[in-house]
Amino acid sequence: MNNQTSPAGRELECWIAFALAAAIVVIVGMQAAPLVNWDGLSALAHAYDVLFRDGSVNIALLGFVEPPASVICYIPLVAIAHLLGNVEIAAVMFGALFMGIAALLTARLLVRMSLPLYARIVLLGLLVLHPLTLSYAALGSPVILLLVAVLGIMKSIMSWSDDGHLRDLIGCSLYAALAVLTRYEMVFVVIAAAGYIGSRSYRGEAPWQRIEGTLITFLLPVAYFSALWIGANSIIMGDAWYFLKHTFGGPDIFTQNTFVAVVVLPLIAFPFIYALAYHEARPPGPGHGPAAVSLLVMSAIIPPLLIPGAYASLGDGKIWPALCSITIMAVGGGVLLAAAFLSQYAPGDTKLTHRLRGTVVVAILSVGLLATVRVGGIVSPPTTHIDTLRGNVAFGQEASAERDLGETIAGYLVGPGREDNRAVVVGWPGFAVAFFARQRVSPLHRPLPAIEVYPESRVYREPVERLQPGDLLVILEDERAWASALAPVSMTKLPRELGSWQVYQIRTYYWLAP
Amino acid sequence: MSHRQQPDISDVSLRVLRDRPEECAYITVTGPQKIAILAALIILAVFAALWGCEVLVVLNGAAMVFYVVHSVWKFWLVWRSLEHKVELAYSPEELAALDEQTLPTYTIQVPLYREAEVLPVLVECLDGLDYPREKVTVQLLMEEDDVETIEACRSLDLPPQFEPIVVPDSEPKTKPKACNYGLYQSDSDLLVIFDAEDRPEPDQLKKAVAAFRDLPDDITILQAKLNFYNQRHNLLTKWFTGEYSVWFDLFLPGLTAARSPIPLGGTSNHFKADHLKELGGWDPFNVTEDCDLGIRMHKHGHHAAMIDSTTWEEANGELFSWIRQRSRWVKGYLQTWLVHMRRPLQLFGQLGARGFFNFQMTIGGSLLCFLLNPVYWLMTALWFTVHPAFISPIFPPVILALGTFCLFIGNFVFVYLAVAGCANRGYWDLVKHSVLTPVYWLLMSIGAYKAVIQLVHNPHYWEKTDHGQFGGTSLDE
Numbered sequence: 001m002n003n004q005t006s007p008a009g010r011e012l013e014c015w016i017a018f019a020l021a022a023a024i025v026v027i028v029g030m031q032a033a034p035l036v037n038w039d040g041l042s043a044l045a046h047a048y049d050v051l052f053r054d055g056s057v058n059i060a061l062l063g064f065v066e067p068p069a070s071v072i073c074y075i076p077l078v079a080i081a082h083l084l085g086n087v088e089i090a091a092v093m094f095g096a097l098f099m100g101i102a103a104l105l106t107a108r109l110l111v112r113m114s115l116p117l118y119a120r121i122v123l124l125g126l127l128v129l130h131p132l133t134l135s136y137a138a139l140g141s142p143v144i145l146l147l148v149a150v151l152g153i154m155k156s157i158m159s160w161s162d163d164g165h166l167r168d169l170i171g172c173s174l175y176a177a178l179a180v181l182t183r184y185e186m187v188f189v190v191i192a193a194a195g196y197i198g199s200r201s202y203r204g205e206a207p208w209q210r211i212e213g214t215l216i217t218f219l220l221p222v223a224y225f226s227a228l229w230i231g232a233n234s235i236i237m238g239d240a241w242y243f244l245k246h247t248f249g250g251p252d253i254f255t256q257n258t259f260v261a262v263v264v265l266p267l268i269a270f271p272f273i274y275a276l277a278y279h280e281a282r283p284p285g286p287g288h289g290p291a292a293v294s295l296l297v298m299s300a301i302i303p304p305l306l307i308p309g310a311y312a313s314l315g316d317g318k319i320w321p322a323l324c325s326i327t328i329m330a331v332g333g334g335v336l337l338a339a340a341f342l343s344q345y346a347p348g349d350t351k352l353t354h355r356l357r358g359t360v361v362v363a364i365l366s367v368g369l370l371a372t373v374r375v376g377g378i379v380s381p382p383t384t385h386i387d388t389l390r391g392n393v394a395f396g397q398e399a400s401a402e403r404d405l406g407e408t409i410a411g412y413l414v415g416p417g418r419e420d421n422r423a424v425v426v427g428w429p430g431f432a433v434a435f436f437a438r439q440r441v442s443p444l445h446r447p448l449p450a451i452e453v454y455p456e457s458r459v460y461r462e463p464v465e466r467l468q469p470g471d472l473l474v475i476l477e478d479e480r481a482w483a484s485a486l487a488p489v490s491m492t493k494l495p496r497e498l499g500s501w502q503v504y505q506i507r508t509y510y511w512l513a514p
Numbered sequence: 515m516s517h518r519q520q521p522d523i524s525d526v527s528l529r530v531l532r533d534r535p536e537e538c539a540y541i542t543v544t545g546p547q548k549i550a551i552l553a554a555l556i557i558l559a560v561f562a563a564l565w566g567c568e569v570l571v572v573l574n575g576a577a578m579v580f581y582v583v584h585s586v587w588k589f590w591l592v593w594r595s596l597e598h599k600v601e602l603a604y605s606p607e608e609l610a611a612l613d614e615q616t617l618p619t620y621t622i623q624v625p626l627y628r629e630a631e632v633l634p635v636l637v638e639c640l641d642g643l644d645y646p647r648e649k650v651t652v653q654l655l656m657e658e659d660d661v662e663t664i665e666a667c668r669s670l671d672l673p674p675q676f677e678p679i680v681v682p683d684s685e686p687k688t689k690p691k692a693c694n695y696g697l698y699q700s701d702s703d704l705l706v707i708f709d710a711e712d713r714p715e716p717d718q719l720k721k722a723v724a725a726f727r728d729l730p731d732d733i734t735i736l737q738a739k740l741n742f743y744n745q746r747h748n749l750l751t752k753w754f755t756g757e758y759s760v761w762f763d764l765f766l767p768g769l770t771a772a773r774s775p776i777p778l779g780g781t782s783n784h785f786k787a788d789h790l791k792e793l794g795g796w797d798p799f800n801v802t803e804d805c806d807l808g809i810r811m812h813k814h815g816h817h818a819a820m821i822d823s824t825t826w827e828e829a830n831g832e833l834f835s836w837i838r839q840r841s842r843w844v845k846g847y848l849q850t851w852l853v854h855m856r857r858p859l860q861l862f863g864q865l866g867a868r869g870f871f872n873f874q875m876t877i878g879g880s881l882l883c884f885l886l887n888p889v890y891w892l893m894t895a896l897w898f899t900v901h902p903a904f905i906s907p908i909f910p911p912v913i914l915a916l917g918t919f920c921l922f923i924g925n926f927v928f929v930y931l932a933v934a935g936c937a938n939r940g941y942w943d944l945v946k947h948s949v950l951t952p953v954y955w956l957l958m959s960i961g962a963y964k965a966v967i968q969l970v971h972n973p974h975y976w977e978k979t980d981h982g983q984f985g986g987t988s989l990d991e
Contacts, residue, residue: 220933
């Protein structure tokens, strides 16, 4: 196909990109099958709880620690996977679907830019086969949903900058709402987008009215769905800001040098991201759209430099999970900026030499910085390209211990005379243990066994107060932190011990009032 | 006054009734329909007596499914309009290139009743239309008992293309009856309706001509967009403007793109006159004769398209007057739905599956929304305040999920559509008022319930809207 193809042909090409991207994710995901991504598994497990835990749909179980968008998107996929007999394949389905959508969005933009076919193939390949994005997709991580939101925002804002069509503004606003409810720190990108849209709206008659109306149109979905989420936290959890307290409640210090990590991670994700952002942001640019993308990419990178503690708590101090939003912005933005760059120049274009001087300088500096950092081993990349294609995906963890523990719990709960007994799981990843336990039991028994999960050890009293004789208590963290809380409880340690995790059966229980 | 051969008023009044009684609203609810409604009510009563809660669950579930489908459907049609410009647009250069010698003849109908105040400005506006005067006839249709307007007309020095016509006094005293009277005195190729307070864009007639020439022959109706020149008079006119902006700029274009019957607006409908005459003109017994005509013409193979031209009207900014106007519109929609649903299978065959579905959603669906909304608003308010015991049993998990979707997503969709309508028109200062649209919906529902009551007691009564109440005739900037 070439740029002379009919609209139907171009649309078909975009859907072929969708199908191929989804197929690649399925192939890699099936190879990576023993591995899990904890964020993805958490979303999957919560979606499972919403559908099946109480014997009927209970949306209140979608969980209020992680952002809700991924859980909501997982719900229909988990329902389908359940019908197919293997709930865990919902992770691959999730990754395939949203990688496909990401490819579809990108393909449509590349076609609109009238890039030659080989350039479209290369850029789409860069997006789909990138070790980071493919890793996230293969394991069903919510980050692949973030990629879709990011590409949607960027594509829409590029189109809106050029044509001013209302549909692009609305599209951008809906993607922005999706982004904020996928990763909360995307609020900074949305603020930057609002600033850009507002500045571009200052024109014509009554410019301030135009800005007001445009920004209301753009921000209304973000504000509304955010308010819904806050309201849900208030009604169901009794605390409107419960989600923020638990999302940002972890360690607030990075394990590695913050400044270096924040500056270098985008380069690892897309080596020429700064050069491309510089090239498109300089006036006089041929188009405003790519400048907006440059702005959005930088708006994701700057906040972690200003408030590193907030970002560190997102990933328990680990660089890659905490800063995944800026790596995704770099990949998504990098592909779109590369496309914009290529669309500006024909071979032999005399403008090339003049406009590229500064860009080349930034590119050389980027390569130098990257080489220095990698030589110094300051920031470790998650995986290589070949590893990813072989199914050894980044951010994948073995979950065999959790599966075994789930089987232990399941075996206990389905024992004779224990139908009314419960398991109480405290610590991380309790959601995974509960999920695997329910998977073991669900084909055999209805309803599902009662398993309560408490995500972290900052709250001791509530789970201990709820213990009853016969309950199974599973502590997935340092027992010593629970010693005083469990002092009044008479427990028997079960013989099966998995790693450092303790499994206790409650014999008697009484609560000493403080 | 006109010296053409005057048609028999009773003939033109009753032509639809005489020739197509099955499509006339003279009888609002036919015998078989009454039997069907009664039977349904009896069955419902029996089921309710036997399985009360289950019946409520089923009805509630059906309502939730309807709301979800309606929300998605409307958003989809609006999105189609946003994705691709559907209405036909012509540049000034293209219009200037039209050979005026070959332009068709045009009749402009303006039904008037107690419009003496706006008459001078109306004449000035229509005289300013960009169309050869010798090819235009402007019929000023006045009722025989409207002495004030007739005298005002006589006192004006009317340009030669204007033709005052006095409609003999007869029942029903409605706008469509007057239009029919003028229709059968017209021998023009094309015909358009304007209201007394209308300010069509000067090039609208030429745009319609160009569109008719470019479109297939089955397109015999063109609908221009309507909007208001007193948009910012008060909060009610701002909401009204938002509603019109969505309806004419975004929703109807999406509907025409789906090749579905559209409820025509009461003005700025351009017709190929012969086809209109074949069908007997408007139904004088339907108080939204425009809506009915759009459906009826589509049934008989005549389809509609939209043109990118605006007629500026006066928005009703007085609350009780607005409610009366809205109640007439809703009553007319009810009449239209009942008339065309007399033979549902035949209607399905005439409209096709997509057209039938869109008819149900547009006419029946709008009605159902107006009538159901207050019920669910009340239930929601009760649930969040006093948690009455009767609500939980009728919302089992799946229906609760659908209800939650409708409450939080469906309502947002409709508010956002109002915002989009204002933004699409560039009414940026009205965007913030559109966020308060749910209050406007309450007014719509009040009008709807009034309409239902009036349909029973006085189905053909025409609630006349007074014009010239809200400011001048220039566009409100």
